[in-house]
Amino acid sequence: MALLDIKDLKVHFYGRSGLLSRKKKPFKAVDGISFCIEEGQTYGLVGESGSGKTTTGRAIIGLNPLTSGNITFNGRDLTMERRRGKITFDRNIGMIFQDPYSSLNPKKRVLDIVAEPLRNFERLSPKKELAKVQQLLAQVGISADSIYKYPHEFSGGQRQRIGIARAIALKPKLIIADEPVSALDLSVQAQVLNFMKDIQKELNLSYLFISHDLGIIKHMCDQIGIMYRGRYVEQGSSDELFSNPQHIYTKRLLSAIPVKEPAEREKRAREREAIAEEFQTSYHRYFDQEGLAYPLQHIAGTHYAAAQGTGGR
Amino acid sequence: ACSNKGGSEPSASPTGTTDSSPSPSASAAAPESNDDGLFNVSDFNNIKTNEGEAIAGGTLNYGLVSDTPFAGTLNFNFYSGQPDVEVLGWFDEPLLTWDASYVYTNDGAATYEVSEDGRTFTFTIRDNVNWQDGTPLTAEDWEFAHEVIGHPDYDGPRYDGGMINVQGMAEYHDGKADKISGIEVLSDKQLRITYIESNPSLITGGIWSYPLAKHIFKDIPVKEMSASAAVRQKPVGIGPFKVESIVPGESVVFVKNPDYWRGEPKLDKVVLRVVNPSNVVQEIKTGGVDIVGSFPVDQFPDNAGLSNVEWLGAVDRAYTYIGFKLGTWDAAANKVKPNPDAKMSDVNLRKAMWMAVDNDAVGKQFYNGLRWNATTLIPPSHPEYHDASNPGITYDPEAAKKLLDDAGYKLNGDFRTKPDGSELTITFISMTGSEIAEPLSRYYVQAWKEIGLNVQLEMIEFNAFYNRVGDTGEDDPSVDVYQAAWGVGIDVDPAGLYGREAIYNFSRYASDENDRLLAEGLSEKAFDKEYRLKVYKEWQELMVQEVPVFPTLYRAKVVPVNNRVHNYYIGDGTDMYVYNIAVNADKAIAAK
Amino acid sequence: MQNELLTIQHLTTSFKIEDHYYAAVDEVSLSVKPNEVVAIVGESGSGKSALAFSIMGLHARAKSEGSIAFEGYNLNSLGPNELNKLRGKHIGMIFQDPLSALNPLMTVGDQIQEALILHQPNMSKKERKRKVIELLNSVGILQPDVIASSYPHELSGGMRQRIVISIAIANEPKLLIADEPTTALDATIQLQILDLIRKLKDDIGAGIILITHDIGVVAEMADRVAVMYGGQIVEIADIHTLLSDPRHPYTRSLLRSIPSADTPKTKLYSIQGVVPSLKHLPRQGCRFRFRIPWIGESSHEENPQMHELSPGHFVRCTCYQNFWFPGEEDIQNGAS
């Protein structure tokens, strides 16, 4: 059984309805997506800006109330709790945020930051707490003497690792990582990615890894879902997707990856042109009237892609 | 302190003041303070000393000293505030004038004859008295004034004791009659009024002598009269000057009324404008105004030596006093209900409190002698009635202490206790809002503390003050002592303030002796002045003995008059008239 | 050499921090030819933007020394009036954040027009309007008249970036400086913008300075690449050489730390430590030495100089000769 099972998840936002203004049409940020994450696996979520990746992640942990759909985690049905927008705390889910600067309270010492979950759920003596925090910091590779420092005394990568220490303090099974490295410099980015992999092995973690950098996604993920305007257009293992993209949107996304070899510029440019043209001509085959993707269809193995409509042929 | 003048009769003087009493002295120069910086009202002139030759015409600038704009109810029949009177005085006047002892004379626009029983008056209006719009003034106008004031819809404050004294007025007011039976128009210029009761105060201010121009007001519903343009924008009177233009609340320009019945005024123009009390000195110094209606007495000493003005002074018809709560108001019976167990009911305590305060020093120090120790409840503004031989109770703290000791108020620590040994805390309330009210009140508290009385002061604003002393009949039981001031009517009769049936008798004092004296003061016999003098002398004596209230200070008023002004005067009975006022130069003189 | 469009020599730009001047751009020399894309890469804080701003003369309170020769002028010593005649006309600049780079209170059409008004005052109003439409067309905007009368906040990020570009190219500049033009954008939109810049280069033949920290973008666009570290250029070479034969330890580390869709899921390389802040930057010796402490001090030059390894390929400091990645001690010269 999968660790996390999402079925037909929908998150709709309603415009602010004040006393005197009428309700507007809901904005469908996430509009019916389903996926599972197996234990110890990394599941990648890709898509362009605004496609609903963050919203999905936040709905799972409870920061955005669900509109409909089911969430089963670790054999437990979280749906009702999440509908009410409650974070009835499940210590088995943690979250890492995109911005290592804003996700750590600048006024708190590292000790307080990392100990926060412990203080909430495990009543430890100060001594034990300190030991635990030190152990966690050691785990993320931050020297124990940093415990009384403040976040701004650390580099972006270090901060991100402090964030991870906080996320793993309660030994979660799943960590939702929302663009954990996109705010970081190249070299630091590598640090964090490496570290995330290490700790995954060590703690048998699962990740929901959200990013729009396909390079990173491919580097990190076992399974990948590709989102477009709140829906899935394609889903499958890393290999399946990268070697055999089915949906035109996936293809276009892949073709946008910059070349590595300057020599290939010409070739790549021609490929891109071809895909762009295909995107234009066969748009209606892949998207409905509202420009949304059709439901997924099984392709092979774990590979699914949005069905093709009748518009084109 | 807020002075609520007793008399209903507005002043006839253009200065609109309610003071009086020609000062006995006639020294020509500006008064000098004596060695210790004190002034004495008797050293002031109340008529301007003329210098040089008056020019023909000219414009006089008059400062109406007030920190609020004038309300603009410019008709004697409707006005209610002091500022408006000052405006009114320039363009309107009563038909009757009075002499130095406030008795109606026959020098005014109308003359009168009294019947044998003193109740029926026949008035004759002079032929040349016209409204400023040219319409002759008639007896009907006078009758009309009574009808309007007595009308149920009338919203002004003139429906008072004097009005009700007109025969048939009450019936008319209640709607039971459509004519006032006591008023009879004999001819265009002749009117007869019959009063219910005749007493000495009827001929000192008991007659309503302000006509209302019927040809202007007859079509205006009574309810709307006071707000009408005829009152507010284009008022018409019979006085020496006519209203030319009004800037509401701030200024009025008058031009002379060549048709004035006494003769053509000397000035061409009078410009009246409101001057804030805090700027008045500057305005006078710079010659911005020639004269002012009133002058803050505390600013006088510093400016006594101004080179461009002469200071006129007169005794004010008012006094400050301290009252003791001796009972409550019985609303059902409509009379005072003395409470013999009141905290202040021991006359020795009250006397001691009077003895403890040095009003002489207060007058000298706070007012440089322009207010001085008061002795009796009839002030020297009524020189005949004021009993100068009665010293009141004089300052003597040692005697006060002894008096209290003897009366059983024993010193226990800092303060004295009641004769029964319980604690004695006296609540004293006083009004905020006047220049010196606060230190003065505190001084009294200190003085009482000196003789061992624990007096707690509360300074409150005037609405709250009168509410607590009981102006609606509900006395606040927590108040024991209060400080207030009264203006005195032009008739001396004090019954409105000290009678058993007077709601304004805030001390709630009543005694048979008091009732008797007050009644006798208004009796038939009192038409005999000597008798009346004797009665009020006795009354003053009684009040000093009983001390339901004790007077603290008498007052003088002083006003500066620019040296270019001729024939200006303050007070009544001076034989001077507004139309004679003149100037000797085009421009006011500025101070050096 | 004479066909260089821009030649920067020994440019040093310093900022005042707490009463001391610290150089954010330190002795940088660089040249750009017409129709050439020179990319500048480097970590955040390495001085890329500071360099671009120096060329444009946009620094309000900085001290700038050295020469920036452009068409016979030394930009670094021009008065504001003369500079204004060049800026926007011969030199255009594209900014990193397209939202904040546009005045929120003016329609984008007016903002483009402003560039025309300033340098082609004789143009009639009508002509200008036509030109704006033309420019918007050329940057691939489909409804130019609608867009021209919109305000920046009404447009998407990609659209805004196109507007910023059309402002920069309004007067067909000879030099275009693009400071991270795609960092804020999605991969697909990034691609469109890059295409656009390339097209411009081809159309007007301008020289382009492309600032980025994305090696992918460099590989897509650049003819020559300068790598900056700590305010200095540490390596400069043509694109092929740099990607195939990087020498400076920093360049090599950088290239090794990129995860990409093509590389296997091996461990990525990460550089130790962080870029020091301006104030704490080591000013003596090789600036990178603290981040490769396993290389002995002796490998570094005392006063690191640029060494020309092959024509056009310069590397700073001699430490490159002795650099090896930790754990790969045996391979002395090895990367990619």
Add this chain to the structure above:
Amino acid sequence: MPLLQNEAFAARSPSSLTILWREIVRDKIALVSLVFIVIVTAFVYITSLVLDQEQIVRVDLFALNKAPSAEHWLGTDYGGRDIFGQLIIGTRNSLTIAFLVTMLTGIIGISIGVISGYFGGMIDNFFMRVVDFFLILPFLMIVIAFIAVVPKYSIYSFTLIMTAFLWMGIARLIRSKALQERELDYIKASRTVGTSHAGIIFKHVLPNLSSIIIVSMTLNLAANIGLESGLSFLGFGFPEDTPSLGTLVSYARNAQTLESRPWIWLPASSLILVLMLSINNVGQALKRAADARQRRG
């Protein structure tokens, strides 16, 4: 993994309070101002313990309006009361009022602001309607109307009335900051590790607004010092046995006093001016400090 701490991060981190403090110490004018405020405050509170207040407000008939002398350092007022003593007690009273009003408006404003901003939605809607309502009230007039109602007008009733109509400014400020704050990831991070709303408000939101709170309370304090003097001037001051700076200043309403007895109103006016200037200086320095910190990120 070997780690290298860069010297850039070596310095011991200062808390936001120490940063503010440091900034003040660096700013000479602000430092002088702060020292001045502390000295005045200390002096005034300590001396007023020693001074016999009853003696000071004692009316002395024989020393009215006396110019400064050895006996009365700053002369006397129209009740013969010592100005110097009144100045000290008045300053104490005025400072007390200003402190109280600042504190109370602070507490109310911060509570409402934080609750409103943090929770948002209907709660925010409700509180903002309330704030809107208070904002349309013509402050001075309503306050005067309230003063007319209050039976016993004292420092405390004054403080309460003022507080009732002055809490909105800080509430709006705190609300808008809290709105921004709650969108920051570390608040969400706290939620994901199970911290309660109250916990987040007290442990995260408020501490992070502390510098803004300090700055705005300081600036409010400066503004509040002038509050009472304006009302005194209009004739709604305290009774004279409660000396205040405003009472002393409002004596200047009398032209005579304004022109020829400057010792009565000038010291109090100058003191108000200098106190407000000083507190404002400190406040502005704090503001700069808080801003700079934000810029540094």
Add this chain to the structure above:
Amino acid sequence: MGKTITRRFGIMVPQIILLSILVFLLAKQMPGDALTGLLDPSVDPAVIESQREKLGLNNPWHIQYWDWITKAIQGDFGQSFRFKMPVLDLIGERISNTVWLSLATLILTYLIAIPLGITSGRYNDTLSDRLITGYTYLGFAAPLFIFALLMLWLFGFKIGWFPTSGSVTPGLEPGTLAFVISKMYHLLLPATSMALITTVTTVQLLRSEIIDIKHRDFIHTARAKGASESRIYNRHILRNALLPIAAFFGYELTGLIGGTIFIESIFSYPGMGELFFSSILLRDFSVMITIILLYGIASILGALVSDLILGLIDPRIRIK
């Protein structure tokens, strides 16, 4: 736009009703009433009592309130007891003075604030900036009334350049040029005195806005286009910097209301402030309530105007 305005008016109604209830309750709580001051021993207390009855002063507050509000809705705000005239007429007489004073002050405020703010913001940390900043600090700290008193004393009396009281020279025909000039002349000193103090917040705001904006990216864009400094300030910085000032306009109005009360009292300028005072002292409740309501409405309208201006100049704020 029309919709916003109607919606705002919709919110305004309950606010104003609430305000009127509050003020009514306050009025009821005040000791005394309009007849308290009428202490005349020769007037029978029964007559006064019957007047009280006639004026409805003896009714419970909610009945008085109901009477009042039903009439008020029809535009009848009652009668002033002191002035014996309809409240609206009375206010009509006074309001023009206050409006002129406020308007003159407002104009002067901006006339002073904008050049000073620009100088200070543009050349920040120069000598002139320091002088201006010093002035703003002083202006912030100086009590308005002391400053105004000194101005009156100096320019009104000592030097004598300006009239010292009133709103117009007596005797001028309304509508004539001389009348208008005299009005302006009387306004000048009070308005300047007030503007010099109230302007400091605007100067400070403008300065900090300019300093903030001149470091924004779009200013770099403008520079990179080759725009001259003056163009950058006039075209780009100023408009953006004026936004918050426009947003502040509503509050500026509310602030003015407070200030004019002082100024009117010092310069004996008959306006609403004085009217309010005397009506509260003399318990002329109908006047008092109407004035407070009027000011309440003025501040709502001020805020609305602010929003409308903001909506007009800031395209990001859409007004439907």
